Amino acid sequence: MSRRSKIILVIITVLFITVLIWLGKKNKENIVTYDTEKPFKATIEKKAVATGRVIPLEEVDIKPQISGIIEKVYLEEGVIVESGDLIATIRVVPNVQSLNSANGIVKNAQLTYENAKIQYDRNKKLFDKGVISGQDYENSLLSFNNAKQGLNNAKSDLDIIKRGTTAGLGRTANTNIRATTSGMIVEIPVKKGYQVIQSNNFNEGTTIATIADMTKMIFEGNVDESEVGKLVKNSNIEVSIGAIEGKKFPAKLNFIAPKGTEENGAVQFKIKADVFLDDTHFVRAGYSANANIILEKKDSVLSIKESLLRFDKDTEKPYVEIKTNENDDFEKKNLELGVSDGVNVEVLGGLKENDEVKVWNKASKEK
Missing domain, CATH: 2.40.420.20 (conserved putative lor/sdh protein from methanococcus maripaludis s2 fold)
Known part of the structure; x- marks a missing residue:
């Protein structure tokens, strides 16, 4: 065998051995345990999570019974009030037409009163002389008293139109905005100088203040339609409030809406639950919260x-x-x-x- 052939044979042998070694290593790599x-x-536990917020169970909006301008606000948000406490006063801006009509009524009542007084004074003298009967005298006295009362009423009506109150009304004056329930003032959306509208059958009126009982809070949130059918009324749930970390408040589910609303292509159902608070944490109205509802447990x-x-x-x-x-x-x-x-x-x-x-x-x- 020539020298060249030997060299070629050695090269082929080395390559063959190298390939065998590589294949062996590759085969070992493929063995995985x-x-x-x-x-x-x-x-x-299979749970549903409802997103929502914590709100007071009872909220009362205080609205005026007369239109005008806020003259003074006596209290601020966060104050505890009792029913009847003064919150604000209103300065009346009278309606020109109503003012003109009231002035006319006062003038007519004044004329009626003066005429009744003249007749009464004349009949009294005649009665004292025995010229007229007691019945005629009493009739003139009644007419005089009615005219006097009518004049006083007309003047009081004019005062109410001008100032929103009159002498003798005291705490019932409708320019004084008072609390109608006890609780905490959670919102006063008006300030001095704001114009307000009275509450009547045609207008809700301007809210002067909102009073709530902060010791009774509820969770209000939404549940997806795929889970609402598994909810059971009066079942126990847990409410986590975003502003209070590491604390879960027990609650009881008390309302499941019979009708859903579509939001972003998904049907959501409103739920409500009574939240049981403790003395350690103060829960503010409107805190965002999540409710963990156990649908099934094994x-x-x-x-x-x-x-x-x-x-x-x-x-x-x-x-x-x-x-x-x-x-x-x-x-x-x-x-x-x-x-x-x-x-x-x-x-x-x-x-x-x-x-x-x-x-x-x-x-x-x-x-």
């Missing part, structure tokens, strides 16, 4: 992590692979599942408590 996990007993049931599940492409049924021997051989097992909390899921059938379930896409530490 997987971690396994066993089923476990767990308590699984205690100490056989469970696995949801991350271990796979779904058949054809049947879409869930399955796992369990270890069959020490050679890391696995066998497919179809499962029957129950309640899930998003992390763990109840296993109704297909697994035993001692089965070793493959952890997908997670190589063992020995690799």
